[in-house]
Amino acid sequence: MVRAPFGARLRVAMDQRGPICAGIDPHPQLMHAWGLSTDIAGLTEFSRRCADAFAETAAIVKPQVAFFEAYGSPGLAVLEETIAALRSGGALVLADAKRGDIGSTMSAYARAWLDDASPLASDAVTLSPYLGFGSLQPALELAQQTGRGVFALAATSNPEGRTVQRARCSGGTTVAQMIVDEAGSRNREAEPMGSVGVVIGATLSEIPDLKDLNGPVLLPGVGAQGGTPGSVAKLMGEYGHLAVPAVSRDILRSGPDVARLRTATTQAAESFAFLKQS
Numbered sequence: 178m179v180r181a182p183f184g185a186r187l188r189v190a191m192d193q194r195g196p197i198c199a200g201i202d203p204h205p206q207l208m209h210a211w212g213l214s215t216d217i218a219g220l221t222e223f224s225r226r227c228a229d230a231f232a233e234t235a236a237i238v239k240p241q242v243a244f245f246e247a248y249g250s251p252g253l254a255v256l257e258e259t260i261a262a263l264r265s266g267g268a269l270v271l272a273d274a275k276r277g278d279i280g281s282t283m284s285a286y287a288r289a290w291l292d293d294a295s296p297l298a299s300d301a302v303t304l305s306p307y308l309g310f311g312s313l314q315p316a317l318e319l320a321q322q323t324g325r326g327v328f329a330l331a332a333t334s335n336p337e338g339r340t341v342q343r344a345r346c347s348g349g350t351t352v353a354q355m356i357v358d359e360a361g362s363r364n365r366e367a368e369p370m371g372s373v374g375v376v377i378g379a380t381l382s383e384i385p386d387l388k389d390l391n392g393p394v395l396l397p398g399v400g401a402q403g404g405t406p407g408s409v410a411k412l413m414g415e416y417g418h419l420a421v422p423a424v425s426r427d428i429l430r431s432g433p434d435v436a437r438l439r440t441a442t443t444q445a446a447e448s449f450a451f452l453k454q455s
């Protein structure tokens with residue numbers, strides 16, 4: 178199937194629905210708060226409500242794969258149904274799987290998340306570049322062939338990340354900067370933006386230079402981890418048009434009512450509408 182590149186599709190979706198990525202993170206505590214059991218029936222209902230709420234309101238939706246894997250194969254079946262429901266409602270799906278491995282194994286991860294033939298195929302997947310950015314090549318190639326995208330972890334929202342990501346490479350740049358630059362080198366010439374994104378925490382006080390990225394920046398950490406529209410504006414500066422703030426618990430707390438989840442999603446998108454201007 179021929180589809181437009183992910184970066185172009187994401188740009189259109191963000192312009193139409195606002196820039197945020199709504200997260201589906203079925204934490205047991207949230208399932209309790211929604212009056213659901215924490216078994217597979219609860220996971221199924223939680224995910225259906227999220228898909229109902231987000232499919233027609235959010236530009237992009239990020240199911241956190243670990244919460245589904247924890248249920249084994251029935252959990253993965255729920256994830257497959259959720260991905261299909263979101264995509265058929267018009268939302269892009271970013272599978273938050275954080276995959277990364279030696280190239281030959283990476284090819285299999287790429288097939289799982291980025292190949293039309295896979296029931297888990299999504300519009301994009303999060304990747305960990307800590308086996309070396311080059312190890313991601315099979316996923317970068319398959320994403321390009323299939324009009325899909327990737328987001329490489331560059332500077333994560335958790336405080337522990339800095340011990341690795343702020344370390345300096347032999348040339349003097351930080352590891353995080355090197356990852357952003359590697360991503361940018363795959364986005365050159367792309368219009369309106371490339372399909373190789375990076376992940377940068379909305380909780381950080383400083384971030385890598387984004388001038389050569391020309392790709393989307395997923396900013397998790399908004400809400401529950403302390404990030405705000407103000408912190409995203411400050412971090413992104415003149416590159417706000419590339420920002421995709423990711424919000425999970427802060428929206429999910431509005432459940433279980435689907436209408437309330439929808440309202441929380443559109444309100445979150447409105448609070449970041451200013452990003453389009455930068």
Ligand SMILES: O=C(O)c1cc(=O)[nH]c(=O)n1[C@@H]1O[C@H](COP(=O)(O)O)[C@@H](O)[C@H]1O
Pocket residue numbers: 200202241273303332333334335376377378397398399400401402423424425426427
């Ligand atoms: O890749 C991610 O999405 C991610 C990267 C990161 O640096 N920090 C981070 O919190 N995340 C994910 O973003 C979501 C944040 O959830 P909330 O804190 O509930 O909004 C979770 O699914 C995390 O796994």
